[in-house]
Amino acid sequence: MAKDITTLADIVRTHGVSRASDNSLIEGERTRTWGELYERSIRVANALQAAGVGVQDRVAFLDKNSIEHFEVFYGCALINAVSVDINWRLAPPEVEFIVNDAAAKVLVVHADFWPVVEAIRANLTTTQLIVVIGGTGGDIDYETWVKSGATTDPGVESTSEDVAFQLYSSGTTGRPKGVMLTNNNFFVMLPGARTFWKLSDNMINLVAMPLFHIGGGGWATAGQFVGSSSIIVREMDPNAVIQLIEKHKITHGFLVPAVLQFMLMMPSVKEADFSSLQLMVYGASPISLEVLTNSVETFKCDFMQVYGLTETTGATTLLPSEDHDPKGPNAHRLRSCGVPAPGVEIRIIGANRHR
Structure with missing residues (x-):
């Protein structure tokens, strides 16, 4: 089925019918x-339209990893609107800047972060509706809002060049910048990812990294592209992640090295059953040889390093699993960020600007 999917909306439209009874x-x-x-994504889409959200309008989302993220994400996609996930660690003035910069018409926020929104509500210039998950304080609570939406797919089509997801950079040279990712940005990457990450519809995917980051959001989308089941981690607890791998027989995951290191420190890691694991992808920061070696020995699955950035919709280089043997002939490659990902061209330029 994945070969027929060319937009983010296609993901939920296709699997929502062909795999309707399977856990997503x-x-x-x-x-x-x-x-x-x-x-529920259809209901969100219709509720968004009723709130005045149109084609390519922005919808802001402020919460930790949750089921609601995906309902809003796909609800936006079904009407060719754009989901804007906001880093929940930001201070109120930073959240205010992003919501206004994106010109978000609707803001969906979890009750945990209502105090942040309450502090900036009077300064939001384009937001017409505030929806609160699991609480009150905005214009309407999330469940009431979702139930208000009609159950007929609005049938809005999107093109490869339409923006589908907008993430904000760290703003290292000033204010955060909105990175606009199109359907084409995702679907140039996803078919190749299915191959080199060995993704399949029967995989069980660990979604533990923040969804407001391309690492977490991109990884989750890759798993959903093939129709897999996703296990969502809301609060990063290394011991809980170990238990989830055992309980749900997780096959694939993406984690940062710090989380792998903390998992190795948990007493429960010695007795846990990791036999279901097939691939662990890691990235976003350097990993020490000790942590990598111990991770490979403990989890006994393939490991792959990725390096990328928001503007490239994720991975640009890969260090494949065959280069992860500290005692093998390619051990020196463990210090490398790998080779170009499929479809990526890399040029190395010196200080004199020559290749």
Whole structure:
């Protein structure tokens, strides 16, 4: 089915029908089948339209990893609007800047972060509706809002060049910059990712890294592209991640080296069953040889390093699993960031600007 998917909306439209009874999302004790995710995304889409959100309008989302992220993400996609995920660690003035810079018409926020929004509400220049997940304080609570939406797919089509997801950079040279990722940005990458990450519809995917970051959001989208089940981690607890791998027989995951290091420090790691793991992807920061060696020995699965950035929709280089043997002939490559990912061209330029 994945070969027929060319936009983010196609993901939920396709799997929502062909895999309707299969689990799409699991977060704690909550689950959504693909059919349920499609139906609720449709309701979100129609509720957004009723709030005045049109083609390519922005919808801001402020929460930790959650099922609601995906409902809003795909709800936007179904009407060719743009989801803007906001870093929940930001201070109120920074959140205010992003919501206004994106010109978001609707802001969906979890009750945990309502104090942030309450502090800036009077300064939001384009936001017409504030929806609160799991609480009150905005214009309407999330569940009431979702139920208000019609159950018929609005049928809005999007093109490869339409913006689908907008993430904000760290702003190292000033204010954060909105990085506009199109459907084409994703779908130039996703078919290749299916091959080099060995993604399949029967994989169980660990979604533990922040979804407001291209690492977490891109990884989650790659798994959903093939129709997999995603296990969502809201609060990063290394011991809980170990338990989730065992409980759900997780096959694929993406983690940063610091999390791998903390997992190795947990007493429970020695007795845990990691036999279901097939691939662990890591990146976003350097990894020490000790942590990498111990991770390979402990989890006993393939490891792959990725290096990328938001503007490239994720991975630009890969260090493949065959180069992760500290005792093998390619051990020296462990200090490398790998080779260009499929479809990527890299040029190395010296200080004199020559190749």
